[in-house]
Amino acid sequence: TGSVNTGPNNDHTYGNKKGHYMYIETSWKKKNDTARIMSNKYRLSDNACKMNFYYHMKGNHIGALNIYITSDALPMHLVWNKTGEQGSRWKKGTVNIGGHANFRIVFEGVRGDGFQGDIAIDDITFQDCHPGTTLNPAACDFEKNYCAYEDMTGYDEFDWTRWQGST
DSSP states (O other), X not given: OOSSSOSOSSOSSSSSTTSEEEEEOOTTOOTTOEEEEEEXXXXXXXXXXXXXXXXXXXXXXXXXXXXXXXXXXXXXXEEEEEESOOOSSOEEEEEEOOSOXXXXXXXXXXXXSSSOOOEEEEEEEEESOOTTSSOGGGOBOOXXXXXXXXXXXXXXXBOXXXXXXXX
């Protein structure tokens, strides 16, 4: 970004400026504007299914990082949330997905009350999920592309950006 003291300097996967991650740029947005990306639809998960990921939330005006599960039978349901400055290092997050059928994962970044509020995510993986589900393609380090995630155009005010190096 054009602002200092925000966002990561490197990706999480490789820990250098050549690796990629997803982030939200908050410099020219309004307070509480959201950016959402949604996964492909997954068929099934076991009760023990968990999603692990890394997040970076550095800046004086961090809003929130929210994660939802949604399905044909379930409206968007908040399953994980962090707000405010979380420091200058990548941190691991874990979401207990539990048993669901035909569901999607939604990552939502929310702008805080100023321009120093970039939020980044990287290295999404799944563990203890039912064998044979379509969860494996959703494991993503964002090195080649957006993997199984897409922008939720029309349901948010701005977009996640695939990036490398400092924000």
